[in-house]
Amino acid sequence: xxxxxxxxxxxxxxxxxxxxxxxxxxxxxxxxxxxxxxxxxxxxxxxxxxxxxxxxxxxxxxxxxxxxxxxxxxxxxxxxxxxxxxxxxxxxxxxxxxxxxxxxxxxxxxxxxxxxxxxxxxxxxxxxxxxxxxxxxxxx
Amino acid sequence: xxxxxxxxxxxxxxxxxxxxxxxxxxxxxxxxxxxxxxxxxxxxxxxxxxxxxxxxxxxxxxxxxxxxxxxxxxxxxxxxxxxxxxxxxxxxxxxxxxxxxxxxxxxxxxxxxxxxxxxxxxxxxxxxxxxxxxxxxxxx
DNA sequence: CCCCTTTTGTTTGTATACGAATATTTTAGT
DNA sequence: ACTAAAATATTCGTATACAAACAAAAGGGG
Numbered sequence: 001x002x003x004x005x006x007x008x009x010x011x012x013x014x015x016x017x018x019x020x021x022x023x024x025x026x027x028x029x030x031x032x033x034x035x036x037x038x039x040x041x042x043x044x045x046x047x048x049x050x051x052x053x054x055x056x057x058x059x060x061x062x063x064x065x066x067x068x069x070x071x072x073x074x075x076x077x078x079x080x081x082x083x084x085x086x087x088x089x090x091x092x093x094x095x096x097x098x099x100x101x102x103x104x105x106x107x108x109x110x111x112x113x114x115x116x117x118x119x120x121x122x123x124x125x126x127x128x129x130x131x132x133x134x135x136x137x138x139x140x
Numbered sequence: 141x142x143x144x145x146x147x148x149x150x151x152x153x154x155x156x157x158x159x160x161x162x163x164x165x166x167x168x169x170x171x172x173x174x175x176x177x178x179x180x181x182x183x184x185x186x187x188x189x190x191x192x193x194x195x196x197x198x199x200x201x202x203x204x205x206x207x208x209x210x211x212x213x214x215x216x217x218x219x220x221x222x223x224x225x226x227x228x229x230x231x232x233x234x235x236x237x238x239x240x241x242x243x244x245x246x247x248x249x250x251x252x253x254x255x256x257x258x259x260x261x262x263x264x265x266x267x268x269x270x271x272x273x274x275x276x277x278x279x280x
Numbered sequence: 281c282c283c284c285t286t287t288t289g290t291t292t293g294t295a296t297a298c299g300a301a302t303a304t305t306t307t308a309g310t
Numbered sequence: 311a312c313t314a315a316a317a318t319a320t321t322c323g324t325a326t327a328c329a330a331a332c333a334a335a336a337g338g339g340g
């Protein structure tokens with residue numbers, strides 16, 4: 001590998017791997033009419049429903065401007081609702097709509113299947129190191 | 141961690157880590173008026189100049205439609221040129237312009253500095269596992 | 281109570297990222 | 311040589327991603 005190859009950079013390796021995995025998710029989630037990122041938002045709401053917008057963005061390590069657009073599309077499709085925060089008129093709370101509650105187990109089964117297909121390519125030690133390193137980078 | 145947390149999914153971990161690292165790159169590359177992805181394109185051309193469009197897209201594991209836009213911006217800024225492929229009128233060749241040749245070492249020094257700052261957070265064993273796993277996923 | 285600062289979410293502009301449709305050209309089969 | 315199929319790059323539409331500017335509301339100091 002030449003010293004000029006982009007693949008020498010860890011950022012490129014991360015980006016390439018992430019795009020491969022995410023594209024695989026997208027293709028398989030498409031029949032459910034949901035994107036990978038939208039699935040993450042629903043996952044967070046399945047964990048804690050009725051959460052503040054800002055808190056949701058922080059849990060997803062996502063910029064607020066990005067989350068606004070994703071919630072627009074999830075709301076249009078009937079997966080979530082925005083409601084006023086009675087304690088702070090600047091803030092809003094995000095709730096799951098019935099459609100998201102109904103399909104929860106179906107969505108999760110598929111996502112776990114996809115995740116296991118990645119996991120099975122590696123030893124448990126490799127995978128443990130991978131998750132530890134990614135978590136450390138991600139939480140920095 | 142609840143079984144509904146998005147951070148249980150390896151795809152989410154990858155995405156979050158990639159966004160953190162890439163944002164760090166973007167901030168530091170901004171004074172050079174170049175993005176992280178544009179830097180990867182130049183890196184590939186520093187390795188092999190005058191390469192076919194399709195070949196370049198494959199080296200970068202990038203969709204052709206994405207590369208078209210990136211080359212538009214690199215060409216507008218005077219970093220690369222597109223030229224006709226004399227062997228195939230459908231194809232085109234991508235060349236470095238003088239501006240990219242001039243700043244090559246400056247760009248590379250900065251990118252290596254950023255990369256080393258990530259690398260130094262981990263043991264050499266952890267980093268070796270990380271790169272091996274990311275390469276395997278990325279080349280699949 | 282008033283003003284200044286901070287916080288919160290949206291909007292706007294730009295840059296990836298990619299599927300689908302398209303125009304042009306090449307290749308392959310007959 | 312002719313035609314159908316394949317290959318190549320672009321364009322279009324949609325979805326992230328994020329910086330910067332913005333409007334509305336809350337907080338804090340006087």
